[in-house]
């Protein structure tokens with residue numbers, strides 16, 4: 001089949017950015033193209049949160065904030081929407097009253113979306129959704145390397161006796177053998193824990209930790225070097241909890257912690273991963289009700305744009 005020129009975003013020099021429906025970056029919908037290399041898909045689900053709810057409104061807030069994105073990424077020197085067919089695949093509808101069912105539905109839908117080789121940037125939704133996304137990814141690629149940007153470990157065991165919550169996805173993923181235990185890193189971790197045991201158990205699962213303070217002390221370049229060494233050429237999944245950013249950079253989230261990274265640091269670290277074998281990614285925990293002037297939604301939309309750009313660079317993966 002001859003390669004077709006990708007259908008790009010609505011031309012902002014002809015139709016003002018503030019007009020029309022908000023798909024991600026004003027890209028076409030999945031049903032408007034023959035096939036997609038990369039799809040941005042929303043998962044409006046927040047039944048797994050332990051504190052402030054509202055991440056169910058994350059996907060629509062991120063789409064609104066993404067109206068201003070432009071087609072060329074200068075730091076990565078890529079025009080992701082011209083070099084690959086990127087689409088907005090809409091939202092995956094999950095049962096908000098049954099987490100078990102929601103997780104199964106999301107896994108099925110993610111498998112269906114990726115069956116033809118489409119790679120996903122999933123927009124949450126709370127962090128619970130990373131588990132079914134990792135299940136789908138591991139089914140396709142085997143155990144994956146994981147780069148987890150978050151203030152929190154999210155390797156806790158249960159909350160109120162429940163195993164599927166936004167604080168537990170990576171413990172479950174580890175137990176299920178979805179992760180390559182040689183290549184697991186949390187980045188941006190900070191804030192009070194329940195006890196020292198949290199760290200011990202996390203280490204036992206194989207995670208390395210680059211704290212928010214480490215990023216500040218070592219700087220971006222050294223941080224990127226260490227992460228790249230750990231990841232190598234393994235299939236890599238990146239999960240970005242927007243609360244990895246300081247509340248000054250991301251007030252619109254459910255479990256904010258002081259002392260976080262800047263959006264500049266996060267974006268620069270992501271750009272340092274351009275040679276990695278990225279197979280999928282998510283951006284979660286954007287809760288717009290606590291946002292101001294779209295600060296968090298704008299940051300999250302830029303993170304999503306960088307993830308799409310990285311996937312576009314790794315065309316053949």
Ligand SMILES: N=C(N)NCCCC(=O)O
Pocket residue numbers: 050051127152154166167241243255285
């Ligand atoms: N995944 C996020 N954002 N937060 C997890 C925090 C779990 C807790 O309340 O201890």
Ligand SMILES: [Zn+2]
Pocket residue numbers: 150151152241243244255285
């Ligand atoms: Zn978090």
Ligand SMILES: [Zn+2]
Pocket residue numbers: 127150152154166241285
């Ligand atoms: Zn999280």
